[in-house]
Amino acid sequence: MVFSHWRVYALFLDLDNPTANSKSCYARKFITSFPYIVSSSTYVLFSLTAAILVKISADVIATRCASPTAQPDLKVVYFAAGSGIAEVKTILGGFVIRKFLGIQTLIVKIIGSTLAVSSGLNCGKEGPFVHIACCVGNILCRIFSKFNKNEGKRREILSASAAAGVAVAFAAPIGGVLFSLEEVSYYFPIKTMIRSFFSALIAAMTLKLLNPFGNGKIAMFQVSYDRDWHWFEMAGFLLCGLFGGFFGAIFSKLNIRWQHVRKTTWLGRHPVAEVVVIMVITVLVSYWNPFARLDKLPPLKYGEIVGIAKLSLKLHNLDADLQFKNCMNTNDRMGLTEFVMNLFAECTSTNDNEGLCATTISAIYPRLNLLAATLVIKVILIIFTFGLRIPAGIFLPSLAVGAIFGRMVGLGMQYLTMRFPDLELFARCGSEMAAEGECVIPGVYAMVGAAASLAGVTRTTVSLVVIMFELTGALTYLLVR
Known part of the structure; x- marks a missing residue:
């Protein structure tokens, strides 16, 4: 159906008139910035959702007091916040942090880290990957009594899980094992190193099979330089x-x-x-x-939008509308x-x-x-x-x-x-x-x-x-x- 009175916002607001009034100038600025405004609103929504999920999964604990008769201070603990590497290192050092490696924390960490990274905040997913991998390892330990009743065995699994998390985050199985040895673990015998390498290798192979980048490579920043350095x-x-x-x-x-x-x-x-x-x-x-x-798109010039709007108005068909949509597309971030x-x-x-x-x-x-x-x-x-x-x-x-x-x-x-x-x-x-x-x-x-x-x-x-x-x-x- 063709609408005889169909008009485009760019022409309706008289954006192609260089002598337009101030209202038209403000409208011109708004139209040219509209794609970024829409995408930015989405990113704010992502970060807001991630923060709400973390707050919902938080727990309130009572801290110790100097006097036995005094009321304990209440403190909110956000299990899914941050990278989680420091807490994992603390657990591998012998301390017990309940609920930190539980199922609820795992779910919130997966969804929250996805939303936080997608929002465009200056944060990374590599630390949360280590926490997620350790959550998976801890949950699997509950299935087998050999690991569930032995804290030493459990920590060996967590060391291997940390290596697997780094292997997935950086596509670096060998680096994952060395990171678990150098940064995370306190006790790292030879048998744990072998198991950690096997775990990291399987994680990297799974990443290769899933092909997340669509090019058959697992290296995140694959580079090739044709000259040596001087x-x-x-x-x-x-x-x-x-x-x-x-x-x-x-x-x-x-x-x-x-x-x-x-x-x-x-x-x-x-x-x-x-x-x-x-x-x-x-x-x-x-x-x-x-x-x-x-x-990735630079700020659109109002002349570009007006030109496409005129073309869309003149042709009045699907091709012109697609050109306008492609111009306003912000998916290529x-x-x-x-x-x-x-x-x-x-x-x-x-x-x-x-x-x-x-x-x-x-x-x-x-x-x-x-x-x-x-x-x-x-x-x-x-x-x-x-x-x-x-x-x-x-x-x-x-x-x-x-x-x-x-x-x-x-x-x-x-x-x-x-x-x-x-x-x-x-x-x-x-x-x-x-x-x-x-x-x-x-x-x-x-x-x-x-x-x-x-x-x-x-x-x-x-x-x-x-x-x-x-x-x-x-x-x-x-x-x-």
């Missing part, structure tokens, strides 16, 4: 390492200080409202920065994982990695400015986000911060090689610059910076190197990291 690049790698340690120290101090301040504020007493406030701030702050935005993937990637003639590549000296400056602004935004948001009462980890945000700084260092090295090509230091770059147009790969610095930043935050060394190798597949740069 010795003069060690200065850039050293700078990335220094930043990783500095960021780890600053993040730990500021986050701990914020945790103390949070307890005395209204937001600290209302965790659900705090999640919504942080999510709204994240959405608003990220809108103007294309590298920090929660979707760039989350934290996709952003880190683009930071790691090598620039090619057919792919500029969402605007991260620079082929001329003049193109380096705006990218450095945007990356610097993104770095400041991410660091501030991560400090306030980590500690919210939602299932969230710190691994991926730490990777993102280090990758951003590393990419900036890589662009700086690229600038030096392009600005001073005749220096003796860059003598080996002459043939590569002539053949391929660049001597250094900024993505390499992003990868090294990500590893350094994660090491500074988590204080892990050996397992982190292996995890990064399995995560990216870049064996050439294993020694540098």
Whole structure:
């Protein structure tokens, strides 16, 4: 059925008139921002749902008092909040935390972490994966009396479960075993290591069969660089390492200080409202920065919408409507994982990695400015986000911060090689610059910076190197990291 009086909002509001009144100008701004508003509202709803689930699953416990006659203080314990790695480490150390590895916590952790990561908050899923795997291992122990009645055997299962969780999160079975040995477990005999490796291997094989990325690969940030690194690049790698340690120290101090301040504020007493406030701030702050935005589409120009609206009005058929829907589509979002993937990637003639590549000296400056602004935004948001009462980890945000700084260092090295090509230091770059147009790969610095930043935050060394190798597949740069 064709409606003779059918009109499009863009034309109804007179958006194609450059001399329109102020009301039309406000309407124009609203229409161009409408896709981001809709998607951001969805992300806020996701984070709100995750916070509500965590609050529902919380429990109230009574703390001990100094005097036997005094009333005990009541404290709310959020079993599904945070990454859960610290609590798992405490349990493996011999303490008992009831309900922390139960069925209810497992269900809330799975749903909540999915919603929290999907919302676009600066949080990761890797820590919750370890908690989820340990919940599964603890529940399975209840089936067999051999493990259910023996706490030592149960902790061996939990150590293997932690290794499997890391193996699934990073697609790194060997790194998962080493992480369980280095970071989580207190008692790790040879037999537990063998069982942990078997568990992590089965987890990685299952991930391979499920094929979550649709390309037959399990490496989250699969990269391949066609050139080796030069010795003069060690200065850039050293700078990335220094930043990783500095960021780890600053993040730990500021986050701990914020945790103390949070307890005395209204937001600290209302965790659900705090999640919504942080999510709204994240959405608003990220809108103007294309590298920090929660979707991949740049802000639409009103002329583009008006042009498509006129075409739709003129043709008045399904094809034009589909073009308009494609223009307004926000499903192609760039989350934290996709952003880190683009930071790691090598620039090619057919792919500029969402605007991260620079082929001329003049193109380096705006990218450095945007990356610097993104770095400041991410660091501030991560400090306030980590500690919210939602299932969230710190691994991926730490990777993102280090990758951003590393990419900036890589662009700086690229600038030096392009600005001073005749220096003796860059003598080996002459043939590569002539053949391929660049001597250094900024993505390499992003990868090294990500590893350094994660090491500074988590204080892990050996397992982190292996995890990064399995995560990216870049064996050439294993020694540098």
